[in-house]
Amino acid sequence: MTLVVPDPTRTVPLPLRQQADVRDGWLSQRLLDLLPVLMDRAGIxxxxxxxxxxxxxxxxxxxxxxxxxxxxxxxxxxxxxxxxxxxxxxxxxxxxxxxxxxxxxxxxxxxxxxxxxxxxxxxxxxxxxxxxxxxxxxxxxxxxxxxxxxxxxxxxxxxxxxxxxxxxxxxxxxxxAEDLVVGWLETRLPEEVAALDALNGLTDGVLAEALSPAVLTPGTTTAADLAWWVHQRLADLGVPPWFHPGVTVQRAGVPLRGRRGVELPAVPQDAALLPGDLVTCDAGLTSLGLATDLQRTVYLRQPGETAPPEGLGRAWAAGTRAQALTAAALRAGRTGNEVLAAARAAAAAEGLEAAVYSHPVGVHGHGAGPAIGRWDDQHGVPGDGDRVLHPDTVYALELAVRLPVPEWGGQCVRLALEEGVALTPRGTRWLGRPQRELWTLPA
Structure with missing residues (x-):
């Protein structure tokens, strides 16, 4: 899929004075409608x-x-x-x-x-x-x-x-007051979910811009260059990041490092990006007292290529399938550990090697609420993994799949994906503009 870059300036947040009015209005509504329910639930x-x-x-x-x-x-x-x-x-x-x-x-x-x-x-x-x-x-x-x-x-x-x-x-x-604090921080008003929908779209726009020819020049741009460009762009738009953006690069001939299950890409941050690289950027912004957390991936086509290698295409299909299975496992009433087990079992039943490590997001990027796995531990999270999922909450649905790429001599790729989803009484709803296809960039 050739990348079409949306204009992130079309969704630039309100002026700060108007943002303050919005936030104070939300606080009034939360104190009036939400807090009594949460205090009763916590018995405080x-x-x-x-x-x-x-x-x-x-x-x-x-x-x-x-x-x-x-x-x-x-x-x-x-x-x-x-x-x-x-x-x-x-x-x-x-x-x-x-x-x-x-x-x-x-x-x-x-x-x-x-x-x-x-x-x-x-x-x-x-x-x-x-x-x-x-x-x-x-x-x-x-x-x-x-x-x-x-x-x-x-x-x-x-x-x-x-x-x-x-x-x-x-x-x-x-x-x-732990249960009350978690409930207060994780629960979103409908208006806050709508705002997060727009902010996820803005995050997507900035990442699309970063992974386009306007910013990324194969042979010149490094992973560190991209990370700092995204950081600066978010700051300039008035939606500063809550963490320094991360850029990972995977390349034929440079295998993943680490032990099985906790492997990571090994291309150095100061190395120029090259045709044939798979580049993933992870970023999250803050605005209106809320945060986002997304990842976007692009393949840098080699001369003569019109599409990614079939092996990377299969990896992308596996990743999006694992996303769908995890979204289906996100159900109110389950604990985070139960969601993790259900998502991994569903993926394994289809022959997918997936690691699920999703987390609440809202007031904080790594927010209060049920933990759904960790990238380096797929056995369940004691404590936070035992928390129950509730409707009217928002998650960063984050995971990775691992597959061999025949065109890379059987070398494995770890494809990471992350999208914002709202958990409603009727199930999950995707926020912003989810990446449905692997983006490509011409040589």
């Missing part, structure tokens, strides 16, 4: 999210106004579940958007407590937190501590100690 009556400037809980950014690019001093957000929904309260020196202010320090200033300095200010802040807890009288107070999920482990040791001391006997009600 009151959720405390604590973060300090330059040492912030990963969850905090998803609750702050869009104009807050970081925490200010110490911010304590209290989310209380009652019969009327969820009441969001802020115990902060500064007003926090749509959160009700429960303490700003002003009364303490008038009472002369400021003379005691920072220590007195902190004591007053924690005293306000205790008053709220006493008034709410929750049975279970969720805090962000977790040994297995880093995104749910944002409460620092020092703040945990100060909180426990401040709550006194109420500290006995503290429980890990």
């Amino acid at each position: 009556d009151l959720w405390l999210v604590v973060g300090r400037e330059n040492n912030e809980d990963p969850v905090l950014a998803t609750l702050l106004p869009a104009t807050w690019l970081s925490a200010r001093r110490r911010v304590v957000l209290v989310l209380h579940r009652s019969d009327d929904g969820v009441t969001p309260v802020a115990v902060s020196r500064y007003p926090v958007g749509q959160f009700l202010p429960a303490w700003t320090g002003e009364d303490d200033d008038r009472d002369g407590d400021r003379e005691a300095g920072r220590e007195g200010d902190e004591q007053a802040q924690w005293a306000a937190v205790r008053r709220i807890v006493e008034q709410a009288a929750p049975r279970r107070i969720g805090i962000d501590v977790s040994a297995r999920c880093s995104l749910a482990d944002g409460l620092s040791v020092s703040d945990h100690g100060l909180l426990t001391e401040a709550l006194g006997p109420h500290a006995r009600r503290l429980v890990p």
